Amino acid sequence: MRYMMFVVADPxxxxxxxxxxxxxxxxxxxxxxxxxxxxxxxxxxxDDATTVRVSKGExxxxxxxxxxxxxxxxxxxxxxCEDLDEAIAIASRHxxxxxxxxxxxxxxxxxx
Amino acid sequence: MTGDDASTAETIPSVVAAERATLVxxxxxxxxDWDLAEDCVQDSVEKALARWPHDGxxxxxxxxxTTVARRRxxxxxxxxxxxxxxxxxVAIMEAPVQEAPDPMSDDLLRLIFTCCHPALALENRVALxxxxxxxxxxxxxxxxxxxxxxxxxxxxxxxxxxxAHAGIPYRVPPDHLLAERTxxxxxxxxxxxxxxxxxxxxxxSAEALRLTQLLVDLMPYDDEAxxxxxxxxxxxxRRSTRFDTAGDLVPMEDQDRSxxxxxxxxxxxxxxxxxxxSRRSPGAYRLQAEIAECHATAPDAESTPWGKxxxxxxxxxxxxxxxxxxxNRAIAVGFRDSYDAGLRELAAxxxxxxxxxxxxARGDFLRRLxxxxxxxxxxxxxxxxxxxxxPERRLLERRLVEVGG
Numbered sequence: 034m035r036y037m038m039f040v041v042a043d044p045x046x047x048x049x050x051x052x053x054x055x056x057x058x059x060x061x062x063x064x065x066x067x068x069x070x071x072x073x074x075x076x077x078x079x080d081d082a083t084t085v086r087v088s089k090g091e092x093x094x095x096x097x098x099x100x101x102x103x104x105x106x107x108x109x110x111x112x113x114c115e116d117l118d119e120a121i122a123i124a125s126r127h128x129x130x131x132x133x134x135x136x137x138x139x140x141x142x143x144x145x
Numbered sequence: 146m147t148g149d150d151a152s153t154a155e156t157i158p159s160v161v162a163a164e165r166a167t168l169v170x171x172x173x174x175x176x177x178d179w180d181l182a183e184d185c186v187q188d189s190v191e192k193a194l195a196r197w198p199h200d201g202x203x204x205x206x207x208x209x210x211t212t213v214a215r216r217r218x219x220x221x222x223x224x225x226x227x228x229x230x231x232x233x234x235v236a237i238m239e240a241p242v243q244e245a246p247d248p249m250s251d252d253l254l255r256l257i258f259t260c261c262h263p264a265l266a267l268e269n270r271v272a273l274x275x276x277x278x279x280x281x282x283x284x285x286x287x288x289x290x291x292x293x294x295x296x297x298x299x300x301x302x303x304x305x306x307x308x309a310h311a312g313i314p315y316r317v318p319p320d321h322l323l324a325e326r327t328x329x330x331x332x333x334x335x336x337x338x339x340x341x342x343x344x345x346x347x348x349x350s351a352e353a354l355r356l357t358q359l360l361v362d363l364m365p366y367d368d369e370a371x372x373x374x375x376x377x378x379x380x381x382x383r384r385s386t387r388f389d390t391a392g393d394l395v396p397m398e399d400q401d402r403s404x405x406x407x408x409x410x411x412x413x414x415x416x417x418x419x420x421x422x423s424r425r426s427p428g429a430y431r432l433q434a435e436i437a438e439c440h441a442t443a444p445d446a447e448s449t450p451w452g453k454x455x456x457x458x459x460x461x462x463x464x465x466x467x468x469x470x471x472x473n474r475a476i477a478v479g480f481r482d483s484y485d486a487g488l489r490e491l492a493a494x495x496x497x498x499x500x501x502x503x504x505x506a507r508g509d510f511l512r513r514l515x516x517x518x519x520x521x522x523x524x525x526x527x528x529x530x531x532x533x534x535x536p537e538r539r540l541l542e543r544r545l546v547e548v549g550g
Contacts, residue, residue, distance in 0.1 A: 034312035036312075114312070115314075116312045116313065116314035117262075117264055117311050117313045117314065118313075118314055118318070120312070121264070137311075139310055139311050139312055142310060
């Protein structure tokens with residue numbers, strides 16, 4: 034199963050996060066998920082986002098992200114896992130699992 | 146086919162019910178197709194219910210049902226003519242009809258754990274468990290949860306789709322996940338029980354009891370599963386006295402204890418002792434069962450061991466901190482020490498804004514102390530938070546009259 038893992042920054046959760054000795058750095062996490070992580074990267078903040086859509090033949094460009102939310106997507110990883118439980122285990126070890134959150138989305142599969 | 150003592154017409158539905166869930170579970174494992182599995186098993190169950198009353202119950206009812214269900218599955222798959230259907234067909238044909246007992250019960254556990262996976266919304270876990278494991282019809286579940294049948298069917302459809310699309314594994318969780326996931330399953334079963342207990346939907350409570358018994362049979366060494374079974378039995382034993390003939394709530398101290406189901410209480414206590422054999426410190430269900438045992442075994446309301454109950458609530462608060470448990474502890478302190486002490490405990494509680502049982506408990510202590518004016522105010526506050534037309538509301542209205550409101 035292939036999953037897109039969105040790394041979500043959440044200022045409210047970040048304020049409440051309690052660090053512990055078991056927390057991984059991003060480098061430690063990357064070393065741990067080798068072989069499971071196909072690719073991934075961090076993204077520029079939403080201030081740098083541009084939203085594009087086409088209406089009545091006209092390209093409409095606006096400054097900023099398409100949603101008004103305090104949470105924003107700070108990065109992504111594409112994972113190849115046995116099943117959702119494995120993806121959950123990987124996500125729960127990510128440094129952003131505390132103080133942020135991870136969203137796991139399976140790649141689209143057509144129904145028969 | 147022979148008709149022996151156990152094969153009278155009355156026992157047929159229960160024989161079928163016992164085999165049904167395992168059969169669904171096995172077919173899901175073989176085909177990965179939940180709808181196909183349920184359709185085929187439904188078909189074989191209907192055939193059994195039509196034929197067995199005349200032909201007698203077969204010697205191996207499970208094998209009979211399996212054969213019929215598989216034949217139906219093969220028919221349907223052959224008609225589909227897709228690559229996936231061919232693979233599923235082979236899986237069915239190659240699997241033995243009567244497997245060793247272990248893989249079959251493993252299938253049932255797989256099914257239960259998958260229905261209760263934490264990536265599914267709680268209400269969907271409940272609905273899918275009732276549909277697939279308990280074998281309730283969509284109509285029955287929709288009625289029990291006061292939603293339309295169309296809504297419930299949609300919900301079940303989306304849930305099964307998510308299991309397939311999101312890659313939720315069909316398996317008993319590995320050791321490092323087992324405790325956490327088992328507690329998730331127990332949560333679903335207890336929720337089903339409480340839905341039935343709170344609204345006098347006997348059918349749901351009976352299903353919850355049956356499913357919990359099943360889980361304990363499958364996981365005999367899980368002390369929390371057995372703790373939940375004890376808890377459910379000890380509460381279910383009091384069912385017939387909880388409401389009067391008019392459908393109004395009877396508080397425990399006023400219930401006719403001679404009508405409590407003594408056999409069920411004994412069974413509950415027995416399971417609680419067996420759960421204790423694990424020597425693990427008791428988890429939330431065992432502790433709640435011990436509290437239920439204190440009530441169920443007290444000969445009358447006056448001899449309720451409130452001191453012991455307060456201690457159990459203290460342990461429960463450590464195992465599972467919750468404002469509602471803190472409220473129940475405060476009430477127990479009031480009965481152990483004095484109503485004034487209870488009021489002080491209630492006043493110190495946090496996190497219960499808008500929860501009607503807090504002012505109701507305050508009203509009760511004030512009423513017992515004869516502080517009628519304050520009691521009226523507390524009951525009035527509780528009434529403002531309690532929905533119209535519920536037994537809880539009628540009890541509060543009765544109390545309000547008692548204190549002259």
